[in-house]
Amino acid sequence: MMHVIFPNSMKSLYALALIFMFGFGQAAHAEKITIAAAADLKFAMDEIVRTFRQIHGSDEVEVIYGSSGKFNMQIRHGAPYDLFFSADIAYPRELVKAGHAVGEVRPYALGRIVLWSASLDASKMTLESLASPHIGRIAIANPKHAPYGKRAEEALKAVNLWERIQSKLVMGDNVSQAAQFVQTGNAQVGIIALSLAINPELARQGGYYLIPDVLHRPLEQGFVITRRAASNPLARRFADFMDTPAARAVMIKNGFR
């Protein structure tokens, strides 16, 4: 029955496939950087890249969003990222220690976690509201590899709710997916990044409750240049750009301190 899935005519495509593989494999470009960015930066980084492009012309900057833990793992295995913006500064520090990143790890922001809902008024809630029987599912990022999920877990444990709401928890692969679970109404509430909740797209759908930062370890965020970009001038330019007032302004506007 395998011939149903792989028709014989596929064989004639092999030569073509080889041409494609080798044809595009060498398209590396010097003035191009790829940034791996924590999912909480989804909106802020888009804006920072736009500002950077306006100032520096047609430099090519590509951003990939995901969980910081995932990028940590990928960079250890040679992922082609030139800069790594992590929601937990511990990951880039570990990468430097292991020789996968170079130079200093620069802190760039402090993140905050919030309760957010698209169907209820989260601004009138507190963490205790999560125990209410009216709330079905609660979305968080996966604490195993997403810093925002880890901090959500810490905050819930600090108020003795972690065990009680265990059966209601659903986990997104990263904080953006947790937000998306709430946005689509599949979870009533989520613990997500402030930077996502105040973005106009999400803010339009519901308010948020800022979770006191005494309940969890700080979400200290940091970035680093990876080993492969050690001598890439564009990577350095972008890193320096993060210290400029223009970049700071974008970060603050997006809920980072």
Added chain:
Amino acid sequence: MDVALTETELETIWLTLRLATTVTLILLGVGTPLAWWLARTRSRWKGLIGALVALPLVLPPSVLGFYLLLAMGPQGPLGILTQALGMGTLPFTFWGLVVASVFYSLPFMVQPLQTAFESIGERPLEVAATLRASHLDAFFTVAVPLAMPGFLSATMLTFAHTVGEFGVILMIGGNIPGETRVVSVQIYDHVEALEYLQAHRLAGVMLVFSFLVLLALYAWRPPPPKGG
């Protein structure tokens, strides 16, 4: 290296087997008549239905996951239906995964069965009809035994494919232990967290399992019919 599986891992494996068994049984029920119809119909809808059945073969799991998440959500058509029936919404539940997997594994059940039914040809059924066997009778006493190798491979492929499912589940599962955290997702989590030892154990189980299924599939395969 500690090779004994922990309780959590056994729970994950048990959940995965339960999902694959449920999906396979449902697809045997749904897929058999569908494959029979596709094998014997001269309807002009045959091409359309065949293409729809095959769609999950080429569709990225993320596309299926995205549409299912919206369709099964509180505002989606499936979600509105399940809520009206008092079942709540399906994402992040075991039955949500079942529904998704039925779509995702459909071609793995229907296509081998269709091929098996087509290879029977008209003759055995015509003979059955001359012996005054009803259609249903002929189907169960003639077609099913003749198509038995097809049933075996369809069942095993569907089961194995559901066990190996990942992308759709990542999108609609929500990673709940004992409910939606299947083996493939658990492995992914371990790798993301750099827990390679735990990843190795589960990945090893999957590798051996998948190989054994395929080995059985190819070993039991009857020799191709002569001539024709």
